[in-house]
Amino acid sequence: MDMFFGLAVSAILLGCTYTLVAIGFSLFFGVMDVVVFCCGDIAIFGSFAIMGAYVASQSAGLFGILPFWVCVILLILIGAVFCAAWGLITHQFSIKPFRNSSELMPLLSTIAMGTVIKEVLGLLFKPAVNTISTAFGGESAVTVVSGRNPQGFPPLLLPGGTTNARYLIIIAITAAILLLLFLFLNKTKMGMSMQAISQNKELSLMTGINVSRVIIITFLIGGVMLAISGFLVGSYQKLMSFDDGAMYGAKGFSAAVVGGLRNTWGAVVGGMLLAFVEVFVSGYIPRGTAYSSIMAFVVVVIFIVFKPDGIIGDKSVEKV
Amino acid sequence: MSGRSKLLCAFLFSLLAAGMFIGGFCAEAAEPVVKIGFLGPITGSDAAEGAAARNAFMLAISEANKSGEFPFKIEVKEVDDQSTENVAVAGAQEIVSESDIVAASGFWNSGPAAASIPVFKEAEIPLLIWGAIRESLTNAENVPYITRSAPTDKQENIPLAVKVLDEMGYKDWFIVSDVGSYGDGNFNAFKAELAARNITPMGEERVPEDTTDLNAVVQKIKASGAKAVYCGSTVAIGSQLKRQLFEGGVTGILYCGISGMKTEDFLKIGAESAEGTLVVSPGVILEDTTEGNNFIKLYNSQGYSEPIGAFTPYAYEAALILINSLRACGEKPTAEAMTKAILSGKTTGIMGTTTFNSIGQTENVAAYLNVVQDGAWIPLEKSEYKEGGKRAFGGK
Amino acid sequence: MTDLNRSPDSSGSQVVRMPEKILTIACNLLVFTLAFLMLRLPYKFSLTLVALVIVALLYIERSGAINAVFSLYIRNKKLAALSAIIFMLAIPVLLARFRYQSHIAVMSVIYAMVCLGVNFQMGSANMVNFAPAAFMGIGAYSMGVVTVKLGVSPWFGLLASIILCAAAGLLIGLPTLRTKGYYLSLVTMALQLAFTQLIKNIPYIGGPNGLSGVKALNIGGFSLYKSYTFFGAKLAPHFFYLIFCLLTLTVLYYVAVRVSISRYGLALNNIAQDEIAANCLGVNVSRYKLFAFLIGAVFCGIGGALYASLTSFVGPNDFTFARSLIFICMVILGGMDNPAGVLVGAFLLTVITEKLRDFSDYAQLIYALLLVIILVVRPSGLIPKRVRNYCALFGRELLPSPQQQDAENKSS
Structure with a gap:
């Protein structure tokens, strides 16, 4: 029972990280009908940006002046700015040009854009690593060769606290964000516009919704979401690698599809389902860890083949 | 032949000529x-x-x-x-x-x-x-x-096995490695050492190389009641496992591994988390x-x-x-x-x-053991973990 | 009426015919000389040449001259094919002393086979298959298991690769009957990611260590991959292997072209345009989709088997998702749904990768940027697909020629 509980907590934590990326997919898909495959990479870029900003603010003595939590929020905002910027760049260069072409074009171009983001990250952190690792590692004068090595994430969540409290905070933040997102989507005009576009683009154009503005706003909101997910992933893993994004991207997309694309709650359900499958296969099957991600992908394939609309997705009707 | 295709022909031939021209320049000179x-x-x-x-x-x-x-x-x-x-x-x-x-x-x-x-x-x-x-x-x-x-991986694991199995006498093992080539070699090598001493590991786990979330493995180790964990993998898995073991409250055990973990990156998980990791390194203490x-x-x-x-x-x-x-x-x-x-x-x-x-x-074949002490790699013999030193490994 | 009939092939006086034949041969000579130079030159010159060729291709496409080239080839198709094969076989002879360059040449030929396979799905039917590397891996592992574990002739390995890949193609093609678009892409992506993991977990085929000692193809005890000495000169071991691979590629290319101009090709294009419309037109969508996966998988499998036989080693890390992306990149660069373009794309990207070895830290970035730029600037690739010119292709004319018309008029 003890083990079951432990595994369940791990699964929920992992599910939180998948969920936030999956929501990014759902949001973008809803508004633009395209899969923005570089969501994972954008999130990881966000967490690296937070990492860099942390070092900068520490050396500037910012943590002494402002209260700790204000600093943390500021750092997340900095990460969000970077994520939103990458979102807009992605939109400009790998989504907008393909408005009238086949739906697979933006998929390929966003995969390519994800690689660009990832490689830029790998190259960017090359000269700066030395200061970063000594700044919060503090244990020894570490020389790191390249940004391609794993990087330590600053202990921004509850420094010095116990593990379980940190885990609870991660879950709580995810829940709070989901709630805020839900309120935004259902109670504000902008959120309603996003939903309207997701349901029927032509009709929403007719009712006077400024679609291109909504798309920009979606990327901003998506950027914030991805930055927060990057922050949580970093706080959870503590050690980040520049190429983690591809895996989060694949899992996030899978979660979104399993739950039902276009549906925010579907992303939550899908993310949790995948995380539970992975963790429990790993936990209860002897030598099962080797097969955990294979099982996750098998689940994805089964869902796509037998229930392509996802667990709580709406039945899609093909328009002719 | 129309004007356009003449033009095309001329263009193609000039390209060809240019290529030949460049080609002529690149004869390689031999040096003694x-x-x-x-x-x-x-x-x-x-x-x-x-x-x-x-x-x-x-x-x-x-x-x-x-x-x-x-x-x-x-x-x-x-x-x-x-x-x-x-x-x-x-x-x-x-x-x-x-x-x-x-x-x-x-x-x-x-x-x-x-x-x-x-x-x-x-x-x-x-x-x-x-x-x-x-x-x-x-x-x-x-x-x-x-x-x-x-x-070889076998030769590298022998000194570690002699130390932890024969000298320290750990019996309750959980062995972890990645599914890659490096992990596979170490996994089999250490398992063979255990088998030679009639020890059956209490659990074994192979993880994909890009895994970052090892909490499920940690829970398994916790449930198995193993006193010592062997990790035959590189720094990515090795450091994550050590950290998640520490945060999962599995601290009273021996955590040992192979030279692939002995990098400065391992120490990034924090001095507290990394403390007491025992790793074998090939060669001599320079x-x-x-x-x-x-x-x-x-x-x-x-x-x-x-x-x-x-x-x-x-x-x-x-x-x-x-x-x-x-x-x-x-x-x-x-x-x-x-x-x-x-x-x-x-x-x-x-x-x-x-x-x-x-x-x-x-x-x-030479090898020596290293241990993490206060956030730095130190040869075992020079550390406080040596026989009769101030600190001791967990699980005893 | 006269306008339609004034296409060059019907104006056929002997005076124009003769230089046209020379022109065809000259074009082929140019293409293969360029290919040879790109392989042979040091990287600065080679890459300059690659850049020049890309610019030239863009130019002749924009100016419409490429149509002239294509119709030239189509009109003189026998001569073009014959001269191309001769020039093509000259490349291994010219590279006989240079084993590194021969190796790049063999690799580009193998990649070209895989890319032709990808093209059936991605180019013709617009189904992005993210698992070509997995198919290639199945082919390579079949070859490995047959020669290493069962110890039989590599020719059986090749056969096993084809059969297993066809089966795998059918198996993976099955979900495609129910899905399309993103969902299909995700299925293939998931299968590719799972494939690499799965291979590492099967001890019989060497797990993460792969299989060593895969045998090279041989003809009656005469190994195709071996260094022979001719008249005192030691040849690169790739000499015969390269010839064999080139001939195989020729056969595969012929198949690809035949498929593309047959009703299969038309049906796949139809599905790519609009699946529902295709269904309404009576195209058996499931059958053609399965066909695209099956034949594509077989092409990838042949490539994989030849690769395993060349390096005599099969390991899981050669068949990863990143590799699949490179194949996709090659197809898009060359030109989707145009077998000739696919060959060009595969060759150019292989050469670029090899020659840019010293900058491999930037290789991924370069690939990705290249892909984004191509997709935005020129989604149809360097040599885009062409309208099928059946009349010229089969030497028939859509409308009767003036002489025939006259004859008809007279008779009536």
Whole structure:
């Protein structure tokens, strides 16, 4: 029972990280009908940006002046700015040009854009690593060769606290964000516009919704979401690698599809389902860890083949 | 023929002419030199190890050239294998196609090594492996072309097994490794050591190489009640597992592993989390010998940005072995003479005296243990964890 | 009426015919000389040449001259094919002394086979298959298991690769009957990612260590991959292997072209345009989709088997998702749904990758940027697909020629 509980907590934590990326997919898909495959990479870029900003603010003595939590929020905002910027760049260069072409074009171009983001990250952190690792590692004068090595994430969540409290905070933040997102989507005009576009683009154009503005706003909101997910992933893993994004991207997309694309709650359900499958296969099957991600992908394939609309997705009707 | 196709024709021919013109310029001039190939992961995920090894290898060769001992100039043809099989094979082809090539040294990753060995065998160019540790790389079929100056995974695990199983007497083991080639080799090697002592591990787990969330494994270890955990993997898995064990409250155990974890990156998980990790390193403690100290001084004086890694001394040693073999080959070394000279040679370098056995594996096997103490790697004998020291490993 | 008939092939006086034949041969000579130079030159010159060729291709496409080239080839198709094969076989002879360059040549030929396979799905039917590397891996492992584990002739390995890949193609093609678009892409992506993991977990085929000692193809004890000495000169071991691979590629290319101009090709294009419309037109969508996966998988499998036989080693890290992306990149660069373009794309990207070895830290970035730029600037690739010119292709004319018309008029 003890083990079951432990595994369940791990699964929920992992599910939180998948969920936030999956929501990014759902949001973008809803508004633009395209899969923005570089969501994972954008999130990881966000967490690296937070990492860099942390070092900068520490050396500037910012943590002494402002209260700790204000600093943390500021750092997340900095990460969000970077994520939103990458979102807009992605939109400009790998989504907008393909408005009238086949739906697979933006998929390929966003995969390519994800690689660009990832490689830029790998190259960017090359000269700066030395200061970063000594700044919060503090244990020894570490020389790191390249940004391609794993990087330590600053202990921004509850420094010095116990593990379980940190885990609870991660879950709580995810829940709070989901709630805020839900309120935004259902109670504000902008959120309603996003939903309207997701349901029927032509009709929403007719009712006077400024679609291109909504798309920009979606990327901003998506950027914030991805930055927060990057922050949580970093706080959870503590050690980040520049190429983690591809895996989060694949899992996030899978979660979104399993739950039902276009549906925010579907992303939550899908993310949790995948995380539970992975963790429990790993936990209860002897030598099962080797097969955990294979099982996750098998689940994805089964869902796509037998229930392509996802667990709580709406039945899609093909328009002719 | 219409005007357009005439134009096209003219254009194509001018292109062709331009190509020929450029082609005429690139006739290669031959220099009286002896060439040695070097392969390693100079870029890519293992760049830190590969680049440091490259530095050390080049350093040894340039020292030899400076000494004026040889009537020819030794040139190094350096090829990046990017830790990838197909890149390594193409690189090996590039090396063996060089005109004056007499020998090559290469590989930190076992996969690229295994993929490239046929190329060297076919071209009959001797290859001295400086860093890949999969046991099957050296065998009776590959002799005499393939030799290795680094220990195999089996040889590397023996000193650790002797220490933790025989001297410390741990019995309740949980072994973890990655599903990759490195993890597979270590997993089997350590499991064989356990089996030789009639110990059945309480649990075993293989994790995909890109796994970052190991909490499920931690829960399994917790549930199994193991007193000691062996992790036969590189730093990515090794450090995550140690950290998640620590945060999952599994602290009263021994955590030991293999040299792939002994990097500075491991320490990034924090001093508290990393504390007490026991790792075996191949070779000798360089600081303890004059030759070793000289090497460290020499290396650090060059201002390389890559620090000395676990296998950097081995790359240096490999260069010394090749240089020594060149000595035995006289004024005009050939690949054939080098093959014999390497296999039968006896080289005393910074890690002791290297000779090769009948399957081309080094007989000079040295290893020492390291432990993380207060956020730094320290040789076990010099740490507070040594026999009767201030600190003790968990699980006893 | 006269306008339609004034296409060059019907104006056929002997005076124009003769230089046209020379022109065809000259074009082929140019293409293969360029290919040879790109392989042979040091990287600075080679890459300059690659850049020049790309610019030239863009130019002749923009100016419409490429149509002239294509119709030239189609009109003189026998001569073009014959001269191309002769020039093509000259490349291994010219590279006989250079094993590294021969190796790049063999690799580009193998990649071209895989890319032709990808093209059936991605180019013709607009189904992005993210698993070509997995198919290639199945082919390579079949070859490995047959020669290493069962110890039989590599020719059986090749056969096993084809059969297993066809089966795998059918198996993976099955979900495609129920899905399309993103969902299909995700299925193939998931299968590719799972494939690499799965291979590492099967000890029989060497797990993460792969299989060593895969045999090279041989003809009656005469190994195709071996260094032979001719008249005192030591040939690159790739010499015969390269010839064999080139001939195989020729056969595969012929198949690809035949498929593309047959009703299969038309049906796949129809599905790509609009699946529902295709269904309404009576195209058996499931059958053609399965066909695209099956034949594509077989092409990838042949490539994989030849690769395994060349390097005599099969390992899981050669067949990863990143590799699949490179194949996709090659197809898009060359030109989707145009077999000739696919060959060009595969060759150029292989050469670029090899020649840019020293900058491999930037290789991924370059690939990705290249892909984004191509997709935005020129989604149809360097040599885009062409309208099928059946009349010229089969030497028939859509409308009767003036002489025939006259004859008809007279008779009536």
